[in-house]
Amino acid sequence: MVEKTTDFERILAAYDVFPLPEPRHFGSGHINATFLVEGEDGRKFVLQRINSAVFQIEAIAHNLRLAAKYLTKHHPDYLFVAPIPTLAGEEMVVLEGESWRLTPFVPNSTSINEATTPQQAYEAARQFGLLSKNLDGLDLAKFEATIPDFHNLSFRFGQFQDAIAAAPESRREAAVELVAYFLDKSEIVATYESLMQNPDFPDRLMHHDTKINNVLLDADTQRGLAVCDLDTLMPGKVISDLGDMVRTYVSPVSEESVEFEKVVVREEYYKALIEGYLSEMKGVLTETEKSAIFYSGLFLVYMQGIRFLADYLNGDVYYPVKYPEHNLDRAKNQMVLLQDLYRTEDRLREIISEALSQE
Numbered sequence: 001m002v003e004k005t006t007d008f009e010r011i012l013a014a015y016d017v018f019p020l021p022e023p024r025h026f027g028s029g030h031i032n033a034t035f036l037v038e039g040e041d042g043r044k045f046v047l048q049r050i051n052s053a054v055f056q057i058e059a060i061a062h063n064l065r066l067a068a069k070y071l072t073k074h075h076p077d078y079l080f081v082a083p084i085p086t087l088a089g090e091e092m093v094v095l096e097g098e099s100w101r102l103t104p105f106v107p108n109s110t111s112i113n114e115a116t117t118p119q120q121a122y123e124a125a126r127q128f129g130l131l132s133k134n135l136d137g138l139d140l141a142k143f144e145a146t147i148p149d150f151h152n153l154s155f156r157f158g159q160f161q162d163a164i165a166a167a168p169e170s171r172r173e174a175a176v177e178l179v180a181y182f183l184d185k186s187e188i189v190a191t192y193e194s195l196m197q198n199p200d201f202p203d204r205l206m207h208h209d210t211k212i213n214n215v216l217l218d219a220d221t222q223r224g225l226a227v228c229d230l231d232t233l234m235p236g237k238v239i240s241d242l243g244d245m246v247r248t249y250v251s252p253v254s255e256e257s258v259e260f261e262k263v264v265v266r267e268e269y270y271k272a273l274i275e276g277y278l279s280e281m282k283g284v285l286t287e288t289e290k291s292a293i294f295y296s297g298l299f300l301v302y303m304q305g306i307r308f309l310a311d312y313l314n315g316d317v318y319y320p321v322k323y324p325e326h327n328l329d330r331a332k333n334q335m336v337l338l339q340d341l342y343r344t345e346d347r348l349r350e351i352i353s354e355a356l357s358q359e
């Protein structure tokens with residue numbers, strides 16, 4: 001559905017792009033509104049309204065500018081889907097208090113919500129590995145947090161505890177089993193805190209939203225072309241990107257599924273994503289980072305589970321919902337996935353060792 005109140009023509013005039021036909025909603029992100037724009041000359045673009053309640057908008061522009069400059073100099077052939085500057089040289093158009101950004105639509109690209117072949121998992125993971133590898137060497141101190149504490153698990157755990165304490169009785173009651181499960185697994189937070197103290201666990205430029213639908217695949221060959229949705233490109237830890245891939249590539253059904261019996265770890269997809277990521281990053285990672293590969297799945301699935309659950313307890317103030325228990329179901333989906341990661345732990349650790357020992 002197109003928001004009739006949006007003055008697309010005025011926004012796009014800043015780029016000298018004239019939309020034909022009316023831009024339409026595109027993709028499945030939760031936080032920003034995304035539209036596909038077809039220009040009168042046949043060119044296609046992706047237009048996004050950035051959620052300024054969530055993001056430090058200036059930090060996004062700043063980080064992407066630094067990254068684009070570095071990549072142009074050091075990796076000129078790398079396809080970095082950066083915002084197109086307006087005719088006035090700005091990264092964004094601000095209209096009536098809202099910030100809009102235009103990126104090129106990569107020709108013949110497609111994105112998927114679930115991996116249906118291990119090769120897709122391999123290709124997607126390779127693209128995220130390539131991004132961090134190509135950005136290795138940049139001075140991280142120059143980058144800013146586009147969402148402070150975004151993947152700080154101690155902070156997220158604190159928010160979860162606050163949400164439990166403040167929840168209305170009815171929601172706390174409905175969530176009681178899930179809350180107990182996630183509190184019982186707080187060892188995941190303790191492991192995070194000890195890793196954060198480890199000097200062999202460095203910051204790197206991470207994408208921080210490595211869902212499979214943030215990768216552009218060639219529509220014909222399914223080869224990875226590029227990554228998109230770069231709003232959370234900022235310094236972080238390797239467990240963020242690896243973990244969100246585990247979270248979203250290994251199960252045959254997405255985080256939206258309520259067919260909980262289908263939420264399982266597919267080992268061949270796990271293997272493919274680990275091999276895809278390591279094909280780019282093996283030479284970059286430290287020993288501690290390598291030893292945290294299995295943990296990365298626990299970390300991210302746990303964090304997403306408590307974020308969904310906290311939002312349910314808070315009355316659905318962050319993630320848009322289609323029905324009252326939507327966030328509760330999402331949290332349950334994550335719980336089931338976490339349980340399956342524990343169930344398959346031995347085999348997954350073997351897969352990691354084999355991938356690390358391959359030449």
Ligand code: GN1
Nearest residue numbers: 028029030031032054209229255304
């Ligand atoms: C949000 O907006 P979207 O769908 O790309 C969220 C991610 C979560 C994801 C769960 C800024 O991403 O952290 O993993 O939902 N992004 C933000 O689907 O909170």
Ligand code: MG
Nearest residue numbers: 029209214229
């Ligand atoms: Mg997204």
